[in-house]
Amino acid sequence: MMDELLERSSDGRTSEQFGIVGPFDTVTNRDGGLPAYLRRVWAVAAKDVRTELRAKEIVGTMAAFAVLAAVVFGLAFDLRVPRPELVVPGILWVIILFTGVLGLQRSFGSEMDRGTLTGLLLAPVERSALYFGKVAANLLYFLIVEALLAPTLLILFDVNLMRPLILLGLLLGTVGYTSVGTLFAALTAQSRARETLLPVLLLPVLAPLFIAGVSLTTAILSARPLSDLWRWLVIMALYDALFLTIAFLLFDLIWEQS
Amino acid sequence: MLIKDGAANEPGYPMSAFSKLTHSDPWFVPLLVFDIVAALAMALAMWAALLYAGDAVNLAGDEQVAQRIFYLHMGSNIAALLGFLGSAISSLGYLVSRRLVWDRWAAANIEIGAIFGISVLISGAIWAKPAWNTYWTWDPRLTTATITVLIYIAYILFRNGFENPETRARFASIYAIFAFLSVPLTYYSARLFRSIHPIVFDGANEEAQGGFSIGPSMGQTLTIAMISFAILFLALLFHRVRQLGLEARIEALREDWNE
Numbered sequence: 082m083m084d085e086l087l088e089r090s091s092d093g094r095t096s097e098q099f100g101i102v103g104p105f106d107t108v109t110n111r112d113g114g115l116p117a118y119l120r121r122v123w124a125v126a127a128k129d130v131r132t133e134l135r136a137k138e139i140v141g142t143m144a145a146f147a148v149l150a151a152v153v154f155g156l157a158f159d160l161r162v163p164r165p166e167l168v169v170p171g172i173l174w175v176i177i178l179f180t181g182v183l184g185l186q187r188s189f190g191s192e193m194d195r196g197t198l199t200g201l202l203l204a205p206v207e208r209s210a211l212y213f214g215k216v217a218a219n220l221l222y223f224l225i226v227e228a229l230l231a232p233t234l235l236i237l238f239d240v241n242l243m244r245p246l247i248l249l250g251l252l253l254g255t256v257g258y259t260s261v262g263t264l265f266a267a268l269t270a271q272s273r274a275r276e277t278l279l280p281v282l283l284l285p286v287l288a289p290l291f292i293a294g295v296s297l298t299t300a301i302l303s304a305r306p307l308s309d310l311w312r313w314l315v316i317m318a319l320y321d322a323l324f325l326t327i328a329f330l331l332f333d334l335i336w337e338q339s
Numbered sequence: 340m341l342i343k344d345g346a347a348n349e350p351g352y353p354m355s356a357f358s359k360l361t362h363s364d365p366w367f368v369p370l371l372v373f374d375i376v377a378a379l380a381m382a383l384a385m386w387a388a389l390l391y392a393g394d395a396v397n398l399a400g401d402e403q404v405a406q407r408i409f410y411l412h413m414g415s416n417i418a419a420l421l422g423f424l425g426s427a428i429s430s431l432g433y434l435v436s437r438r439l440v441w442d443r444w445a446a447a448n449i450e451i452g453a454i455f456g457i458s459v460l461i462s463g464a465i466w467a468k469p470a471w472n473t474y475w476t477w478d479p480r481l482t483t484a485t486i487t488v489l490i491y492i493a494y495i496l497f498r499n500g501f502e503n504p505e506t507r508a509r510f511a512s513i514y515a516i517f518a519f520l521s522v523p524l525t526y527y528s529a530r531l532f533r534s535i536h537p538i539v540f541d542g543a544n545e546e547a548q549g550g551f552s553i554g555p556s557m558g559q560t561l562t563i564a565m566i567s568f569a570i571l572f573l574a575l576l577f578h579r580v581r582q583l584g585l586e587a588r589i590e591a592l593r594e595d596w597n598e
Contacts, residue, residue: 261517268510272500282497285489287519288482289524296531316528323520331513334434 121206125214128288132191132220139187143226147180148233165238170298173234173242177227177254182280184222185262188215202336212263212332216325219259227251239281240302241246246310249331250297253317257290257324267335277283293317366581370574377574380567384414384560392560401469410560413567421572422452423487423519424496429513432563440586442508446498447516447579450526451572452490459484486525490518504587508513525595 133139154172162168192198201211231242265282267277297313388410394403408541427482429445463481464474475481501507 264517265514269497269500271506272497273497273502273512274500278493278497278500281515284584285486285493286521288486289521289528292482292525292528296528308340313528316524316532320521320524324517324523327517329434331516334509334513337509 082116096177100232109149109204118207118210121210122217125201125204125206126217126221127213129188129215129218133218133222135190136259138191139184140222140225143180143184143222144229146183147176147226147230150176150179151230151233151237163273165240166302169234169238169242170295170302172238173230173298174254174294175250176230176289177258177294178284178287179280180226180230181223181258181262182283184226184281185259185266186269186276186279186285188263188266190266190275193275208333208336210268212316215267216259216265219263220255223255223259224252224259227255234289242298244301246301246314247298249302250294250317253314253321254290254294257317258287258329259319260321260325261286264332264335267332290320293320340441342565353416358581365406366577368576370581373570373574373577377571379566380570384410384564384567387560391556393556394484405466405469409577412459412462412466412492413561414564415455415462417565418455418568418572419452419459419484419487420556421569422448422455422491422576423522425453425576426515427519430512430519434516437506439504442504443580443587444509445578446495446514449494449515450579451490451575453495454575455568455572456488458489460488461488477529479526482529483526487518487522490522494518504590533586 151172152170154176158165158168158172194203200206204211206214235241235243242289262279262283265279265286269279269282273276293313294317297310297317300309300313388407392407392410425448426445428446429441433441433445460481463484467476468474494511494514496512498507499508
């Protein structure tokens, strides 16, 4: 059923007649197989990073917002919370959640604003390669911001978040966030109210990641045994795998008519 | 749904407004009957919930009265669940078949489901105050229900943001499928927190508070309430689908006119 879903379009022609191939064919059969596919993903990601290095509009804004939000949380909670460990996990994930929306919006928003989206869609790469390239670039931006956020929280709250399992949880959470977020950013980029709509769409779908992330960080900070931790990591890994797969399957549908 | 240019619309052929409606719209009479059935079913459900059902024997004071909201709570819950399943099936149906009627079913399911979802949350909060001594708690069912309602509202806002019906249908379906898949994960991750929601049917939750055992008249009332709410849900659903279909038709006629 999934093949049919991907290959049929509004007027009943199959995707071969359009010259588009289903996502599985592209990875396995065409143009040099997986290594070549990964090179195309890399090309898209490199193009995004190069644009960002020149325009400097995403990472700087995200980092500034993240630090600002940490300061605001510090002002809100300082002296009123007996131990900062109680609130820091929540603060960390809320800041990531809100900072992420800022970056994701620009991922396709800047392409729309500059009119470069058409060029991107005409590039001789699969739509799913565009998706994974964008995910990779966004993942890089997120990780840079998180690398700045963790020391900021250490300074402001005196809670060390730089522990291997917390960082693993952050990585899993960020992969899930960017995989869903990039797809939703592509969806909302064509909507009338794209800036306001993305967080409304994104936050409820991210609820499992958020719950698992906060719980994992809390459990690690209160030094709970490893048996309490693994299930949160499993939920996050499951989320990542599920939504990367679904996004891979559905991403071709977004620009089917352009 | 198609308005026929038959004898009924010609001047000099006297017809009442009612028979005009019944002639021009094949949905009119079935829906009217459906509406009457739904109204009767709801009246029956309210009578059963407020008068027929016995008191909860193991509760006292406010809780004894408060448990009667449970029939409305469970009834709305069934309707919300139907909307949830219906929207997922219709969205998948649209992506497979690419017929816009599936998109209208998905949108109607979500809109009606959202109303009943909000009713579940409000009735639950009113009941929880005497039973749990708090309006709100982060129980997995509450968390999941709340997140689902928020997703529905996001879907409605999102779907309204597109002019082109095909783009709108495709994007809304993609979002509905993502939302549908995230809800079980939300439930699973929220369940790892402590749960105090009573599971009335098998009593498996030992930490549940405010639960009560069901007598025969209460069981019958619950069945009546669930069926009645399902009928009400379907009646509203058919109305909304018809309305969305007419809207699409007006849009199409307007485009023809402009050309």
